[in-house]
Amino acid sequence: MAITLYDFELSGNCYKLRLLMNILGLPFDIVPVDFFPGRQHKADWFLRMNPFGQLPVLKDDGLTLSDSGAILAYLAKTYDTTGQWFPDAPAITAEVLRWHVVADDITASSSAARLALGYGYDFDIPKVQKQAHRIFRLMDEHLWFGEREGRDWLCSPAHPTTADIACFPYVMLSEEGGIGREDYPALRRWTDRVRRIPGFTVMSGIFPAGRALQTA
Amino acid sequence: MTLSLSDPTWYPIASSDDLPFRHVYQGQLLGRELAVWRADDGNVNVWENRCLHRGVRLSIGVNEGGELKCQYHGWRYANRSAGCTYIPAHPADAPARRIQNRTYPVREAYGLIWSAANDDQPFRPFPGAEGHDWFPLRPMPVNAAPEDVLAALSALAPDDQPADLMPGLSLRFGGTYYFVQPVDAGRAVIRGLLATQPDATTLRHYNELLSKLRDRLERAAAKKPAPEPLKPAFEKVSAELSTMPEIAVPRGNTITVVVKRKWTSADGVIGFELAARDGHLPTFQPGAHIDLHLPNGMTRQYSITNGPGDLMSYVIGVKQESASKGGSKVLVETVREGDLLAISEPRNNFPLRRDATRTVLIAGGIGITPLLSMARFLDKSSLNYELHYFTRAGDVAFRSELEALHGKVIFHTGLPRAEIGLTIASALGQWSMAQHVYVCGPSAMLETVRSTAAAQGWPDEAIHFEYFKNDKVIDDSSAFEVELARSAMTLHVPSGKTILEVMRDNGLTVPSSCEQGACGTCLTTVIEGEVDHQDVYLNDSEKRSNSCMMTCVSRAKSPRLVLDI
Ligand SMILES: N[C@@H](CCC(=O)N[C@@H](CS)C(=O)NCC(=O)O)C(=O)O
Numbered sequence: 044m045a046i047t048l049y050d051f052e053l054s055g056n057c058y059k060l061r062l063l064m065n066i067l068g069l070p071f072d073i074v075p076v077d078f079f080p081g082r083q084h085k086a087d088w089f090l091r092m093n094p095f096g097q098l099p100v101l102k103d104d105g106l107t108l109s110d111s112g113a114i115l116a117y118l119a120k121t122y123d124t125t126g127q128w129f130p131d132a133p134a135i136t137a138e139v140l141r142w143h144v145v146a147d148d149i150t151a152s153s154s155a156a157r158l159a160l161g162y163g164y165d166f167d168i169p170k171v172q173k174q175a176h177r178i179f180r181l182m183d184e185h186l187w188f189g190e191r192e193g194r195d196w197l198c199s200p201a202h203p204t205t206a207d208i209a210c211f212p213y214v215m216l217s218e219e220g221g222i223g224r225e226d227y228p229a230l231r232r233w234t235d236r237v238r239r240i241p242g243f244t245v246m247s248g249i250f251p252a253g254r255a256l257q258t259a
Numbered sequence: 260m261t262l263s264l265s266d267p268t269w270y271p272i273a274s275s276d277d278l279p280f281r282h283v284y285q286g287q288l289l290g291r292e293l294a295v296w297r298a299d300d301g302n303v304n305v306w307e308n309r310c311l312h313r314g315v316r317l318s319i320g321v322n323e324g325g326e327l328k329c330q331y332h333g334w335r336y337a338n339r340s341a342g343c344t345y346i347p348a349h350p351a352d353a354p355a356r357r358i359q360n361r362t363y364p365v366r367e368a369y370g371l372i373w374s375a376a377n378d379d380q381p382f383r384p385f386p387g388a389e390g391h392d393w394f395p396l397r398p399m400p401v402n403a404a405p406e407d408v409l410a411a412l413s414a415l416a417p418d419d420q421p422a423d424l425m426p427g428l429s430l431r432f433g434g435t436y437y438f439v440q441p442v443d444a445g446r447a448v449i450r451g452l453l454a455t456q457p458d459a460t461t462l463r464h465y466n467e468l469l470s471k472l473r474d475r476l477e478r479a480a481a482k483k484p485a486p487e488p489l490k491p492a493f494e495k496v497s498a499e500l501s502t503m504p505e506i507a508v509p510r511g512n513t514i515t516v517v518v519k520r521k522w523t524s525a526d527g528v529i530g531f532e533l534a535a536r537d538g539h540l541p542t543f544q545p546g547a548h549i550d551l552h553l554p555n556g557m558t559r560q561y562s563i564t565n566g567p568g569d570l571m572s573y574v575i576g577v578k579q580e581s582a583s584k585g586g587s588k589v590l591v592e593t594v595r596e597g598d599l600l601a602i603s604e605p606r607n608n609f610p611l612r613r614d615a616t617r618t619v620l621i622a623g624g625i626g627i628t629p630l631l632s633m634a635r636f637l638d639k640s641s642l643n644y645e646l647h648y649f650t651r652a653g654d655v656a657f658r659s660e661l662e663a664l665h666g667k668v669i670f671h672t673g674l675p676r677a678e679i680g681l682t683i684a685s686a687l688g689q690w691s692m693a694q695h696v697y698v699c700g701p702s703a704m705l706e707t708v709r710s711t712a713a714a715q716g717w718p719d720e721a722i723h724f725e726y727f728k729n730d731k732v733i734d735d736s737s738a739f740e741v742e743l744a745r746s747a748m749t750l751h752v753p754s755g756k757t758i759l760e761v762m763r764d765n766g767l768t769v770p771s772s773c774e775q776g777a778c779g780t781c782l783t784t785v786i787e788g789e790v791d792h793q794d795v796y797l798n799d800s801e802k803r804s805n806s807c808m809m810t811c812v813s814r815a816k817s818p819r820l821v822l823d824i
Contacts, residue, residue, distance in 0.1 A: 184466065187397050190276075191462065225285040225292070225318075226400035226448075228277045235282055250330045253281060253321035254641055 046071035049092070049100040051078035055154060055212030056111040057099040058246045059146075063115055063208050066242035067122050079162050112143035115205040127202045138198040142206030146213075148178055153213040156220025168221070175222045179214070183227035190229060195236055203240055211237045215249045262405065262441050264289055264489055267379035268427040269364075271371040271438050271450045274395040278303060278372065283327065285318040287442045289376050290489025292316070293363065298338035298568050299324040299639075305374045306341050307361035309493070310334055317360075324639045325567030335613075336360050338568025342542025350612040351720075359542070369393040369452060371438075385425055385436065396451035396462070398440075399469040403476040404486055405441040408449060411476055412437045415468070435465075444486035449473075513552060513601040514540065519572055521596050527579045528625060528656035529591050533602060534572035542570070545636040546609030546629045546697075546725070549573060550772065550780055552601040553589050558772040558780050562628040562699075563605060564657065566635030573602075576656055578625040606779060608796065609697070609725040611636060616693040618644040619686060621708055623700020624654065629725065630699055631657055638664050647671060647686045649679060649700065679704070683711050690717040697723045726795040729775040729812065733793050739815035743767075743824040744786055758810040762824070769810070769824065776812035783810050788820035 046064070050057045050073045064071050077083045078098055085096050093100050093109040100107065101114045103121075108114050116139075119129035129139060152174035158164035159171070182197075189195065197206045215234055217224060224231055237243070238252035245251060272286045278297040285308065286293030292308035294317035308316050310329040317336075321328040326335040326344055333347040343358035366373040366382045370393040373382060401408050409428050416422040416432040424430045428439040440448040449469055457465075520532040548562045561575035579591050594600065611633045612618075618637060620630040627648055637644040645667040648655070652673035661668050671682055687696060687708070696717065698708040705724055712722050735755055742749045743762070752761045759781060762769050772780040776794025785808050792802045794809040801807065810822070 184397070184470075188462075188466075191459070225287055228273070228284060228398070231285065232277075232279060232282060250319060251321075253323060253328070 045104065047074055047102040048072070049074050049076050049089070049098060049102075051076050051084075051098050053247055054078060054098050055216055055246075056097075056150060058212050058249075059111045059208050060099055060101060060114055060118070061246070062211075062244055063118055063128065063205065065244040066208075066240060067118065067128075068242065069118070069122055112146060112205075112209050115143070115209055119205055127200065127204070128208075129205050130200060135198060135200060135204075139204050139206045142197050142204075143209050145178065145182075146206075146209035149175065149210060149213045152178060153217045153220050153222055156222055157213070157216055158220075160221055161219055172220065172222050175217060175220070176226075179217070179222070179224065179227045179230055182210070182214075182233075183230040186233045187229035190232070195233075197233075203237065207233075207237055212246070212249070219248060262289060262444055262489060264291075264491055265376060265379075266441075267375055267377055269366065269373045269375045269380065269382050270427060270440050272305070272374045272440060273372040274398065274450070275367060275370050275372060276395070277398075281322040281324060283318050283320055283322050285316075286372075286374070287440075287446075287448075288363075288374060289441055290443050290491045291376070292318075293374070294318045294320070294327070295372065296322045296327055298322075300338070300569065302338055302568075303365050303367050303372055304338060304341065305363040305365040305372075306336070307363075307493075309360075311343065311358060311360055314493075323567070325569060325636075326639070328640075335567075337542045337570065339539045339570045340542040344542060344544050344567065345613055347614060350614050352610055370395040371450060371452070385427075385429060385438075387431070387436075391454040392456065394453045394456050396453065396465050396469070399449040399451075399466075399473055400442070401447050401449060401473045401476050402445060403447060403473075403480040404445055405439050405447040407480070408447045408476060409439045411472055412439070412449065415472065443488050445480065445488065513603055515599055516540070516573070516602055518594060518596050518598045518600060521594070524576060525650075525656040525658070526653045528654070529577045529579060530574060530657070531577060531590070531594075532572045532574050533600065535570075539570035540573060541604050543573075543605035544607045545611040545633040547605040547607040547632075548609075548629070549575070549605050550603035550770075550778075551575075551590070552603075554593065554600075555589050557589070558770060558778075559587070559590075560772065560778050560780075562609075562632065564628050564631045564635075564660070566632065567639050569635075573605075576625055576628045608779070609699075609723065611697065611723075612695055613637070613640065613642060614693065615695045616643065617695075618642065619694070619696040620644060620646040621649070621683065621686065621696060621698040621700070621704075622646065623649045623698075623704040624651070625656065626698075626700035626704070627656055627661075628699075630697060631660060633697060634661070634664055634666060634668070638666055645669065645686065647682070649674065649682075649704065680707055680711065683707055684715065687712050687715055687717065689715055690721060695721050695723060699725060702728065726777050729773075729777045729793075729795045731776075731793060731795065733776075733812050734791075735814065737791065737814050737816075739817070740819045741815070742787075742819065742821045744821055746824055752814070757812065758814070758820075758822075762810070767824070771811055774811045776809045779809070781810045783808055784823035786821040786823055788815055789817040790814075790820070791816045 048060055048071050084098050090096055092107050099111055100109045116129050152171045155166045155171040159166040159168050196203045198204045235252045272288050273284055277284050284295040286295040294306045294308040297303050308318050310317055312332055312334050315331040319330045325338050328335045334343055335345040337344050341360035341362045363374050364378050369388055413422040413430055420432055422430040422432040430437055434454055436452040438450045516533040519534040522530050524530040543563050548560045550558050551561055552558050564574045577587050577590050580587050609629055622630040634646045647669050649671045738754045739752055741758055750761050750765055752758055759771055770780050772778045779796045785806055790805055790808045791814040793812045796809055
């Protein structure tokens, strides 16, 4: 059993998988793919693995998987013995999948703004920034009421799920796309909580949060 | 109405709940960005959101409980004062106290955090504030001009019960108070307060009401030209304030403190808590000491035992000497709670590195005082340390303070002399990279630690101690002139006499304490001439700078010295 991640170090979608595998303590190999400026994700050898031409791709023995949300679900269902990261209960599965879709909307807005500002991609910057703000507003509201109701995470269980992992990176990287988070205090507190999950790991632009409580 | 950068009004900038344990909140007021954080002692800090070093936002930094650590190059700033306490690029030096971030006034009241652009106005409760258990609604940021937001809120009031306008962009109707936080010319946050604790339905109701109001305001604002944003000028911090000074700075004025508490901490050790009369005391670093000016005219040095950001009072420990030389005797016998004393600003000759993988702290007797402070700093940052405290039986000072620490604290009480050496040897262990030992105690113990450490492979740079004594033989054979620039006097210093003595013979009052070049009390600025340094107080670069000297032991190499006295 060997996991290989086709990875671009500065990609938030690839980082989601590194993050979960680190939290689960899963060993994995990395094959770096030069997304920028090399555009290797559009090279023939890459398109044979993922015809959609998108990172990340993950191989586990004979399996070849793409889409970070799908891979998060796969990893959790295969390797998370606690069953907490992608819970089986149908209602919770639905909640998690709902947020996986939000995560894709965050990629399409916050990550697009970052690609436009930092990597010269051609996106309508004001439009994608506005979309990101709309999502962040909704998340902030959801999380503010969550705190009142004793819910710390995006979904209802008392622990984080892959929904939190999937939404986290491009929230944290939003400033690289010119999207400030000063209007979303509850969202900012949630990013502290994610950064305090045991096994948390960083990527360029995402810092640790420091300890929550002194360990005795 | 136009917003002004210098508007002195107090506005709410956050809810109390926005500042949970060890969080850094990103605040905004009148075009400025703020880093807002609650220290472990409950105090709320409102600072300009920029690290003095490279302008990086402090709101992405780490709240360490008593200090805020910048994410970028790790500069740390103290709770309350915003003074810089540690610069990782200079791990072995003490930063100057005056490296200080910009702070804003702050009040926590009625479930909200309040701040203002300046100190021009005292904080005043809003009408009807007292006597309620206020509940802050979910804050509602709005991309619209603050005055438009206020007008729209006022239009929410029913016709038969018009809104009651209050000072500072606020109003009330039907028992609900609304405050408009002016973020910028085109941005605001609505902060509502309810006088009673609401249920979940009520909260959702208000959130919906305010969300709709926001959407309407933003649609209207989008049709108008965007107002010109406020442009706060970042006061450029001078190089002198934002970089590590090369040299010691002669002490500034003394500070008057009140003896808030005096107690027996152990047989023969008296604790004194010296409190600021208003506001807080200056920033200090672990290992720092203050000069205490005693009622009988003497000056004595005492280490500060406090932890990070603990600036409302300094706690010192004073040993009751049996053969008292007068200093501690006066303190212990005549100073009482409520008395006023004068102290100097803190100075640090015993800086603590915070980049060690292992820190060993070794204290003997009253030598615990600077090491207690160091342990508290390491403790808050969750850095690895071991504190070994050697005392005679019954002499364990600051026991409860030490027991409150989370690291390894080992008490060695009443050990026979022969065992002390062995215990120190095993406490130190073999040296490896990035390990440091700090020792404070009687000179015999200092010697044991130094020689044992050296024998076990510890290099000089890894062994840290503070000089309380100057063991060098002083060469006082030279004779020279001193010109006292501010006193318009020229004096002759013959061989066999110190500059200090000659100044006193001529009727000048100049402060001094140890009179052997160890304590730093007589530090003086040199304007001209070449100094013959003989003290152990200044470090090599300070000595090389030739810009200051200790008049109690140091002399002149040139025929004439000009001093700033
Ligand atoms: N839904 C996909 C989106 C992945 C995605 O957008 N990947 C980026 C890199 S971070 C990419 O490869 N973009 C190139 C493209 O879409 O052509 C996922 O979550 O994996």
